[in-house]
Amino acid sequence: MANEDAHLPPQAVPHGQLPSGTSFFELSRLMVVGIDNAKGQLIQKAQTSPNGPWAQDWTPIAPGAYMTMTAGVTKDGRVAIVAQQAGSPTLFFIAEDPNQAGPVEKWLAPVNIGAPPGAVVYQKLSMARDADGRVEIFLTDNLGRVWWIYQNPDVIVQVQKTITPPGTTTPIVVTADELRPPAQPWSAWIQLTGQLVAITALRQADGRIALFGINSALHLYRCQQAKAEALTVADWTPWVQIDAGYPFTEMAPIVGPLGATNLFAMTQQGQVLHTKQQPAGSDTWTAWATPGYSRVPKYTLCAGIQGDGDIMLAASDQQHVHSFNAQYDAATQNWSGWRDFNFSVANTRLSLDYNADGRLALFSMMIQNDGTNALWTINQMAMDSSEWEWTWTMLAASNLKQVVVVRDLTPPV
Incomplete structure (x- = not known):
């Protein structure tokens, strides 16, 4: 459910550029974009201001019903969504209106970006900005084909x-x-090579997009743009199988503080393994390593960036206990090890992103059998803290089909 756009290490905003009396780490706010399970409507809920409280109600984004979606940000920092229309393979691109005067969140009219030839439904959608800041969209369809479209x-x-x-x-x-x-x-839909059931796009430190994918046999693959302005299939490196024989079920790529792309992936046995570019920006990767062994197998994983730029992992195990693993030093790969800090009463999907003051927020979508999922969130007590709030803030009691957490870089102030 995480925002699949780039999570580059955050940079503090100079205090001289901020409104008097404020102390923001970054002028942004967190927003959750979702699909209403009952109506299929695209909806959103956001912090009312940077570091502020969450809005009381969910508000609609666009008319009509949708089946699946993902979200990211535009070149100028506005939230953007791509979603499949219900009952059709047609996809629509929807962005925040640059004019946000007044108390009601405004969105531009949905733009029809068509559908890949022969596609019926989509297994996974992913969005990232490229080196020019243009939005690029990737998906896997019902036949396992990989498709790409870009601004x-x-x-x-x-x-x-x-x-x-x-x-x-x-x-x-x-x-x-x-x-x-x-x-x-927009470009035409372009079919990339490969057969995958899941795909994740990541904007790397140099702006080139990397793709990570899992196929039906649980093999893990990666490729990346060979040059900054990639416009054809030939502008991508070939897919490389990187699973080393381990079956993987989840992946969480993220850019670390030294500019290297890191990949964390969960094995079918519930252990989290780690590999990264070495050196940064290259097509050379380290051997798989463990940032910490889990005595109880884990089933869900997410990665985020702390206020100092270091990586934070969060996961939940088969006893529904949530734990974090904080990176202390990227150069020596020093980690805190898995530390329990909260729990849930059912299976959940986790996502991490940071507040404007640099504190991480953890989002937990509680999975219900009937699809009426609930959403809760807690924050770190301070930037880079190992303490977390004990009491969860409920964002939705039920009725969420899907959610994506995204950081709005054009918030109300």
Whole structure:
């Protein structure tokens, strides 16, 4: 349920650029985008301000009913969603309206981005921004095929301008290159190689997108853009099988504080293993290692970034006990080990993201058999703290089909 856009190490905002009397780590707020289980409607709930309380009610995003979705952010920091229309393979792209005057959250009209040829339903959707900040969308369909669509890059147009050179009074006409939006906002759907049932896209430290996937035999694969502006299948490296013979059920890629892409993945036996780029940005990866052994097998996993940029893992085991594992030093791969800190009464899906002040927030979606899932959240007590709030804040008592946590970089202040 996590936001699959880049989780790059956070950077503090200079206090001189902030409103008087405030002390933000980053000018952002957390938002949860979801699908209403009863109506299929896209809905959202967000903090009312950076570090602020959560809104009382869920509010609709767009008319109509939807089956599945994911969310991320646009180049300018607005929340963006891609969702499949109910009863159709058609996908729509929906972004926050840049004009947010007034108390009601506003969204632009859904944009029809079509559907991959022959696709009926989708197993997994993932979204990431590329090196130019353009949104790129990836999915696996009902046949296990991998598809890709992206916002087209701006085009260079030659324009004539009349200027008066310094020291003269005579205007002249010059020709200059200017960037303009493309005539066609989105590319066509492009089929990438591979057969997968799950896929996750991640914006790496240099802006190139990496893909991680699991196939029906639980083999784990990775590939990445070979250059910053990837526009064709040939602009990707080949898929590389990286599971070393271990069957994997979950994956949680994240960019660490040294700029390397890290991959945490859960084996079918419930152990979390770790590999990372070495050096950062390369196509060379370390052998699988363990950040800490779990005596009780785990079943769900997520990764986040703490206020100092270090990685935090959270997981839940088969006894429904939640534990975290904090990275102390990325260079030496020093970890706290798994430490229990809370529990749930049923299976859950976990997600981590940070508040504007750098404190991590953990989100727990309680899985119900009838699909009427509940959502709860707790925070770290302070930035980089090993203590967590004991009392959960309920965001929804039931009726959630799916949720994605995203950080809105254009919050009300």
